[in-house]
Amino acid sequence: MTVYRGYQQHELDLQYSPSSLVADFGAVIDAYRDDSAAARALLPHDRRNLRYGTEPGQTLDIFSPSDEPGPAVFFVHGGYWQQLSKDDSTFPAPGLLEAGLRYVTPDYPLAPHARLDTIVESVREAFSWLWHNASSHGIDRERIVVAGSSAGAHLVATLLATDWTTRGLPRDPIAGAVLLGGVFDLRPIRLTYVNDVMGLNEIDVVRLSPQLNSAAVHCPVVVAWGEHETAEFKRQSSEFAQHLRSRGIPVTSFEQAGRNHFDSPYDLGERDSRLFTEVLRLVDGTAETLDRADRLARHRAWFSLPEDSVYLVGNSLGPLQKNSWQRVSQVLGEEWGRGLVGSWNSAGWFDKPRTVGEQIAPLIGAAPGQVIAADNTSINLYKALVAALALRPGRSVVVAEAGAFPTDLYVIEGALESFLGHSTRLIESGGLEAALDDDVAVVVLSHVDYRTSALHDLAEVTRTVHRSGALVIWDLCHSAGALPIHLDESEADFAVGCTYKYLNGGPGSPAFNYVARRHQEAARQPLSGWHGHRSPFEFAIEYVPADGINRFRTGTPPILSYAPLEASLELWREVDLTEVRAKSLALSDMLINAVEAELGLEVLTPRNPAHRGSHVALRHDHAYGVVRALIDRGVVCDFRAPDVIRVGLAPLYTRFADVQKAVEALKTVLAQEEWARPAYQQRLAVT
Ligand SMILES: *Cc1c(COP(=O)(O)O)cnc(C)c1O
Numbered sequence: 130m131t132v133y134r135g136y137q138q139h140e141l142d143l144q145y146s147p148s149s150l151v152a153d154f155g156a157v158i159d160a161y162r163d164d165s166a167a168a169r170a171l172l173p174h175d176r177r178n179l180r181y182g183t184e185p186g187q188t189l190d191i192f193s194p195s196d197e198p199g200p201a202v203f204f205v206h207g208g209y210w211q212q213l214s215k216d217d218s219t220f221p222a223p224g225l226l227e228a229g230l231r232y233v234t235p236d237y238p239l240a241p242h243a244r245l246d247t248i249v250e251s252v253r254e255a256f257s258w259l260w261h262n263a264s265s266h267g268i269d270r271e272r273i274v275v276a277g278s279s280a281g282a283h284l285v286a287t288l289l290a291t292d293w294t295t296r297g298l299p300r301d302p303i304a305g306a307v308l309l310g311g312v313f314d315l316r317p318i319r320l321t322y323v324n325d326v327m328g329l330n331e332i333d334v335v336r337l338s339p340q341l342n343s344a345a346v347h348c349p350v351v352v353a354w355g356e357h358e359t360a361e362f363k364r365q366s367s368e369f370a371q372h373l374r375s376r377g378i379p380v381t382s383f384e385q386a387g388r389n390h391f392d393s394p395y396d397l398g399e400r401d402s403r404l405f406t407e408v409l410r411l412v413d414g415t416a417e418t419l420d421r422a423d424r425l426a427r428h429r430a431w432f433s434l435p436e437d438s439v440y441l442v443g444n445s446l447g448p449l450q451k452n453s454w455q456r457v458s459q460v461l462g463e464e465w466g467r468g469l470v471g472s473w474n475s476a477g478w479f480d481k482p483r484t485v486g487e488q489i490a491p492l493i494g495a496a497p498g499q500v501i502a503a504d505n506t507s508i509n510l511y512k513a514l515v516a517a518l519a520l521r522p523g524r525s526v527v528v529a530e531a532g533a534f535p536t537d538l539y540v541i542e543g544a545l546e547s548f549l550g551h552s553t554r555l556i557e558s559g560g561l562e563a564a565l566d567d568d569v570a571v572v573v574l575s576h577v578d579y580r581t582s583a584l585h586d587l588a589e590v591t592r593t594v595h596r597s598g599a600l601v602i603w604d605l606c607h608s609a610g611a612l613p614i615h616l617d618e619s620e621a622d623f624a625v626g627c628t629y630k631y632l633n634g635g636p637g638s639p640a641f642n643y644v645a646r647r648h649q650e651a652a653r654q655p656l657s658g659w660h661g662h663r664s665p666f667e668f669a670i671e672y673v674p675a676d677g678i679n680r681f682r683t684g685t686p687p688i689l690s691y692a693p694l695e696a697s698l699e700l701w702r703e704v705d706l707t708e709v710r711a712k713s714l715a716l717s718d719m720l721i722n723a724v725e726a727e728l729g730l731e732v733l734t735p736r737n738p739a740h741r742g743s744h745v746a747l748r749h750d751h752a753y754g755v756v757r758a759l760i761d762r763g764v765v766c767d768f769r770a771p772d773v774i775r776v777g778l779a780p781l782y783t784r785f786a787d788v789q790k791a792v793e794a795l796k797t798v799l800a801q802e803e804w805a806r807p808a809y810q811q812r813l814a815v816t
Pocket residue numbers: 505506507508534536537575579604606607627640
């Protein structure tokens with residue numbers, strides 16, 4: 130008989146018994162105790178066992194490096210409300226103190242001696258006491274982050290559901306919350322062995338489940354869980370994250386790789402962990418702190434970047450990746466210099482478009498055999514468009530965005546000249562659905578708008594286009610290397626993109642062509658050069674396309690141009706695009722917030738992070754002059770006609786401090802009207 134969500138009694142008990150997933154539970158508890166004792170040996174000891182309530186056990190420890198007020202983490206331990214103490218919970222403190230934070234951890238009465246109501250109330254009292262007494266213990270009460278693990282995460286979640294105004298605190302006294310492997314819906318707990326001790330009734334579980342009550346506090350929340358948790362613990366976390374999001378609370382949620390239910394709070398004190406970065410973000414959004422906590426910061430050393438200026442045009446031309454020197458000289462010296470014509474075979478020159486294409490594939494969510502690196506974006510778009518049109522006979526309209534990167538529009542126009550009776554239908558943003566009918570053969574869209582940075586939902590839009598019977602070609606120039614892309618998963622048809630922007634392949638590096646495997650056999654591209662032939666070295670008179678993606682090749686590949694791209698892609702293998710995306714949004718948030726708060730400039734980029742790419746577009750009547758003045762102040766950004774200032778944020782090397790410098794420079798340029806200088810009125814050839 131199943132008792133809950135398809136689980137039988139013993140299964141449900143196992144789901145809520147995280148200790149069943151670790152080999153030696155006793156060792157886990159010993160480690161908490163020993164690691165905490167070792168941590169305390171490193172820390173200042175003068176603020177221990179402070180009383181926050183009158184009951185026995187209502188004490189807390191504060192570890193604070195000074196009397197200067199600073200941000201703090203208030204950590205509530207777990208142990209199914211029955212076990213452990215603050216003395217088993219000091220282990221994350223050294224890492225946090227080293228980063229300039231304070232650490233506070235309370236004891237609270239335990240079950241079965243105390244009922245859950247009493248426990249919840251006690252943790253509330255502890256927080257309230259801390260808030261009132263913060264300043265005398267070196268804590269800035271505006272910057273207290275509450276964190277909890279397991280049952281501690283439940284207790285912290287109840288802090289978020291507390292109306293603090295009835296206790297003489299402000300409505301939002303919490304700067305942020307971190308919930309690790311928590312239980313937020315207690316209904317299944319009542320059905321397990323845990324309730325033998327807890328004695329919760331049906332009314333208790335409804336009252337005391339954060340999932341079933343609305344949050345009173347509005348602060349950013351991080352919800353995380355170990356990779357090796359039970360399915361029920363993972364479900365509890367992701368459903369609670371969803372619950373908070375649906376109430377407009379900013380939530381970051383993720384799985385902690387390699388962690389289980391018990392060691393997940395160790396990440397709180399691990400400088401290299403994502404959790405640590407998130408905690409710093411919650412307590413302190415200053416550029417300096419964010420750069421210090423940035424896990425992508427180490428990649429900056431890969432690039433040649435000027436010391437005296439801030440490079441914010443990586444969305445136009447990525448900087449030189451230093452390993453390119455070696456790769457280029459290898460191609461020149463060994464492959465060409467010594468290998469000569471034999472290198473077409475021995476150095477893999479002939480296969481470059483395919484082998485480099487396979488290196489790009491994981492960055493755009495493509496399984497092997499669907500991407501080549503060849504030609505440029507314009508040529509690849511031409512190939513994809515003509516191939517796609519032939520796959521939709523009887524339909525004669527190409528839909529494109531009026532605001533598309535002009536080369537896309539020009540290529541469409543040129544291609545359609547060879548198709549009698551075909552035409553283009555231009556749409557404004559938001560106008561796609563209305564433009565789709567039975568005549569539409571192909572839709573060409575930029576994933577990220579080169580001007581405004583508006584981002585399409587690739588999967589959703591692809592579905593919409595497919596419903597109308599048309600095919601879609603995605604231009605990924607402004608998204609490849611800036612955010613995760615899922616071409617296969619989204620069932621995209623074709624995609625093109627360049628590699629010299631966020632992918633740092635170098636000026637004129639080969640672009641890419643993606644053709645979904647299901648179209649490859651039928652797709653015929655018009656530039657049927659010999660490298661796309663099935664047997665190019667038979668020199669036959671008749672063209673027979675190669676199998677698979679190779680038929681999208683044209684002629685001899687520019688071997689030298691692949692060298693820096695290969696060097697760059699080698700490093701991209703180490704990069705996690707979800708981290709790139711998270712930092713990109715943090716950078717653009719910082720810029721947008723500062724511009725809106727301090728400069729009053731119009732921001733053309735969508736405010737909703739889910740709807741923007743990795744650059745930010747600002748509007749100014751004298752945008753060209755502003756950009757020239759910024760460049761002279763060492764802040765390199767670019768201008769797009771007629772009135773757009775583009776600020777490109779490339780998470781592998783852009784620092785939060787760079788964004789801050791850009792904001793400062795912009796402030797000066799605007800305040801002193803530097804854009805009006807005569808020297809800035811003349812347009813240079815490349816803007
Ligand atoms: C940069 C860019 C291009 C460039 O095309 P090329 O043929 O490689 O010069 C095309 N489309 C978009 C959206 C771009 O941002």
